[in-house]
Amino acid sequence: MLRRTLFLLPPVLATVPALLVSGSAQAQGQSRSTWDQIMETKTLRLGAAISEPWYFKDANSTQETGGVRVGSDLWRGVGPLLGQEIANAMGVKLQIVETTWANGVAGLQSNQFDLMFILDPTPQRALSIDFSPAPVLWYPLSLLSREPASAPNWSDFNDPKYRIGVGLGTAQDQYITKILPKATITRFQDNGAVIAAFQANRIDAGCLTAPTADIARGRLKAGHTLLPKPINAVAAGAALRTEPDRRWRDYLTTVVSYYYNTGKTQEIYDQYMVFRGLDPAQVTPISRENWPR
Structure with a gap:
């Protein structure tokens, strides 16, 4: 069955959006803490920005495993399934609130939702919202390459003969501009344009996050995901509101660590890759302990 794949930049690698509300101006009038609100309403509200493999609304309601139905919608990806695990553990229902990466900070501050996965911590965001100290998962920068390479180094590609595509102004752009000054770098508007250029043989490799590169391989049925060293x-x-009551932050830190360390988060990620027609053994793990050394 044909499915549409959205190649959206992971939030920390896109151009940093304007923080619309400062930390001092967030919803201080909220009478209840997040923990009390969740327990009293029996509802955990998860912010979701459509972006694979993190959040995907399956409009076709396909029958593959690895989906969670919230209301009338079937959701897939790391965010919805991890959110459902936490909601189940707390004995509450999961509600998914659609948003965008750019509006994630303001959505948390204005109490539109209680949690947003993969809204990655940055110094700018930390001025306005809080984060669980425990990472939900890890992902590296990679090259979607036409040719395989064993144990490559970034320096191997620092040559004018290599045509490398990257999203304009992204963290990937900044990184390879610094470490690959001799490479022939072409900058594109977004990841979709990078992947299209790769498919059309206008570039030899695209600098993408490993999850994006792996999903692109699944769609194109071509290419290799390389993790040059040193791995970036x-x-x-996991982003949440800043508030004096630390119960929600402490609980979230505990469960995020638990699911990562027990392999549950990796299992959820693998389910999504299977949904996209990929063998989990052939994709980059989101547990960095399993990356090549």
Whole structure:
């Protein structure tokens, strides 16, 4: 069955959005803490920005495993399934609130939702919202390459003969501009344009996050995901409101660590890759302990 794949930038790698509300101006009038609100309403509200493999609304309601139905919608991806695990553990129902990466900070501050996975911690965001100290998962920068390579180094690609595509102004752009000054770098508007250029053979490789590169391979039925060394790792976060009551933050830190350390988060990620027609053994793990050394 044909499915549409959305290649959206992970939030920490996109251009940092304007923080609409400062930390001092957040919803201080909220009478209840997040923990009390969840327990009293028996509802955990999860902010979701449509972006694979983190949040995907399955409009076709396909029958593959790895989905969670919230209201009339079937959701897939790390965010909805991890959110459902936490809601089940707390004995509450899960509600998914659609948003965007750019509006994630303001949505948390204005009490539109209680939690947002993969809204990664940055110094700017930390001025306005809080984060669980425990990473939800890890993902590295990679090259979607036409040719395989064993144990490559970034320096191997620092040559004008390599045509590398990257999203304009992203963290990937900043990184390879610094470490690959001799490579032939072409900058594109977004990840979709990078992948289209790769498919059309206008570039030899695209600098993408490993999850994006793996999903692109599944769609194109071509290419290889390379993790050049030194590996550039990004810690994916769990974002929440800043508030004096630390019970929600402490609980979230505990469960996020538990699901990561027991392999549950990796299991959820693998289910999504199977949904996209990929063998989990052939994709980059989100547990960095399992990355090649």
